[in-house]
Amino acid sequence: MLGEWTPETARSPHGLSAMPLWVDLMNVPGYLYSKKGLSFLSRTSGKFIKLHPNTEHCVRMDVSRVLVEVDLTKPLPNKISFKGRGGADVMVSISYP
Secondary structure (H helix, E strand, O other): OOOOOOHHHHHOOOOOOEEEEEEEEEOOOHHHOOHHHHHHHHOOOEEEEEEOHHHHOOOOOOEEEEEEEEEOOOOOOOEEEEEOHHHOEEEEEEEOO
């Protein structure tokens, strides 16, 4: 989408309600470090599109990067909290670089 910039258009983007965005997931448990597991976790931010090549090839295990289509009309979460295996509380942090 391309348009002329004005202060008015900067305050309210014309017709833009969703966009693809890389999402970083940190502290992902090992049993969820797969396409299926990361796709499941990324749904809290939006619609899963694909894994980043570094994540897909397990180059970096500290950060899982996933491309999702985010809904710009909803707030983006910063954390995912759930009961993991064995009933322990798990907290996955989310950032949007």
